Amino acid sequence: MSGAALLxxxxxxxxxGGHAHSGGAEAAVKAGRITGAASLEDFCxxxxxxxxxxxxxxxxxxxxxxxxxxxxxxADARTPSPALRAVARRLGRQLMxxxxxxxxxxxxDAVAGQFPKGAHQPVVLGLxxxxxxxxxxxxxxxxxxxxxxxxxxxxxxxxxxxxxxATAVLARLAPEVDRVVDLAAEAAGRVAEEGVDALPAGxxxxxEISAEAHAxxxxxxxxx
Amino acid sequence: xxxxxxxxxxxxxxxxxxxxxxxxxRALRIGLGGPVGSGKTxxxxxxxxxxxxxxSLAVVTNDIYTREDADFLLREAVLPPERITAVETGACxxxxxxxxxxxxxxxxxxxxxxxxxxxxxxxxxGGDNLTATFSKGLVDAQIFVIDVAGGDDIPRxxxxxxxxxxxxxxxxxDLAPYVGSDLGRMAADAKAQRAELPVVFQSLRSExxxxxxxxxxxxxxxxxxx
Numbered sequence: 001m002s003g004a005a006l007l008x009x010x011x012x013x014x015x016x017g018g019h020a021h022s023g024g025a026e027a028a029v030k031a032g033r034i035t036g037a038a039s040l041e042d043f044c045x046x047x048x049x050x051x052x053x054x055x056x057x058x059x060x061x062x063x064x065x066x067x068x069x070x071x072x073x074x075a076d077a078r079t080p081s082p083a084l085r086a087v088a089r090r091l092g093r094q095l096m097x098x099x100x101x102x103x104x105x106x107x108x109d110a111v112a113g114q115f116p117k118g119a120h121q122p123v124v125l126g127l128x129x130x131x132x133x134x135x136x137x138x139x140x141x142x143x144x145x146x147x148x149x150x151x152x153x154x155x156x157x158x159x160x161x162x163x164x165x166a167t168a169v170l171a172r173l174a175p176e177v178d179r180v181v182d183l184a185a186e187a188a189g190r191v192a193e194e195g196v197d198a199l200p201a202g203x204x205x206x207x208e209i210s211a212e213a214h215a216x217x218x219x220x221x222x223x224x
Numbered sequence: 225x226x227x228x229x230x231x232x233x234x235x236x237x238x239x240x241x242x243x244x245x246x247x248x249x250r251a252l253r254i255g256l257g258g259p260v261g262s263g264k265t266x267x268x269x270x271x272x273x274x275x276x277x278x279x280s281l282a283v284v285t286n287d288i289y290t291r292e293d294a295d296f297l298l299r300e301a302v303l304p305p306e307r308i309t310a311v312e313t314g315a316c317x318x319x320x321x322x323x324x325x326x327x328x329x330x331x332x333x334x335x336x337x338x339x340x341x342x343x344x345x346x347x348x349x350g351g352d353n354l355t356a357t358f359s360k361g362l363v364d365a366q367i368f369v370i371d372v373a374g375g376d377d378i379p380r381x382x383x384x385x386x387x388x389x390x391x392x393x394x395x396x397x398d399l400a401p402y403v404g405s406d407l408g409r410m411a412a413d414a415k416a417q418r419a420e421l422p423v424v425f426q427s428l429r430s431e432x433x434x435x436x437x438x439x440x441x442x443x444x445x446x447x448x449x450x
Contacts, residue, residue: 015324020314094326223312
């Protein structure tokens with residue numbers, strides 16, 4: 001593996017469309033569930049251990065070479081909200097474009113052809129990591145970290161939250177991100193033998209429900 | 225003006241590729257940027273009216289937090305609704321048109337797939353600051369729209385939009401006498417900032433309207449298809 005390649009893929013400026021999404025933070029701010037650094041931390045912790053852990057395991061499995069269509073179906077089954085499924089595919093398509101330009105690989109071309117409107121973003125993330133010469137844990141790190149860094153960045157814009165406080169939230173969550181990555185990579189390692197049922201299926205109902213409502217808002221800063 | 229090389233892969237083209245995945249030549253893409261309220265959407269609407277009889281065209285809007293611009297174009301019925309797509313920008317149009325163009329590229333490609341073949345796609349940025357420019361991976365040429373009411377010192381201040389855009393449009397010239405803007409000074413300052421790059425002074429309320437800008441677009445299209 002290359003530590004520097006991991007930094008390239010995990011960089012918040014990697015041009016794969018994430019900047020237009022809040023990871024549910026916009027809906028949570030509007031509902032009064034995120035009002036400052038402490039509640040942002042609670043929100044991020046919840047997301048990390050549910051959809052973040054699922055995303056990390058999917059990414060790790062894709063990085064290990066598990067069939068992307070099986071993983072894409074597994075991702076669908078673990079994403080009840082149609083709005084979030086659409087977002088995951090849109091972001092997967094955007095990430096695929098960036099990955100193919102950054103780390104060209106026949107495998108990426110093949111999956112892009114198979115999913116012209118996009119596979120689930122964590123699956124593409126794992127494939128991108130693979131093309132970059134990274135391992136399963138690296139892919140899981142990107143997914144797990146993204147699950148908290150997206151809402152934190154968005155909340156800085158939504159609440160004019162002090163950016164130092166938002167970054168401190170991410171630093172405080174770092175040990176938990178490590179733990180989620182370990183669990184995700186371990187589960188991904190069992191997929192070859194046990195099938196995709198070995199992947200975690202944690203879900204956050206409020207995230208799913210509020211994403212459906214958010215998708216219908218006429219005025220919003222973020223796409224999701 | 226554009227990078228012309230054949231894509232070496234199947235599926236969606238990457239950024240500036242001049243050809244689509246099936247090998248056909250893609251539409252010319254022209255970006256329109258500029259400060260809030262300078263008349264970008266009105267210029268896009270006027271261009272659609274001027275060109276829609278002779279060209280197959282589509283529009284992508286990048287609003288800051290609503291679908292206002294897309295809705296304006298739909299209300300004005302300048303194009304059928306399926307030819308207008310709104311991209312959401314997470315409060316940062318300049319990010320979506322310059323730093324992370326993936327959503328815009330997808331919107332452009334989807335329009336070509338769904339209503340193509342297209343000759344021209346206009347990509348409009350939400351109102352932003354004087355440094356907001358389009359990535360060369362997204363558009364082949366860009367128009368920067370300012371207006372006389374925003375202050376006649378904008379051309380002198382310069383900035384990447386005023387200085388480097390392929391065409392600078394100074395809009396709402398009919399308002400100049402009412403807001404105390406000196407068009408001669410604006411023209412001289414723009415010349416100093418832009419050397420040989422063209423500048424159009426326009427009032428969409430005048431009879432000439434968008435004629436000069438439409439002629440410039442036609443010339444870019446002639447180059448693109450040559």
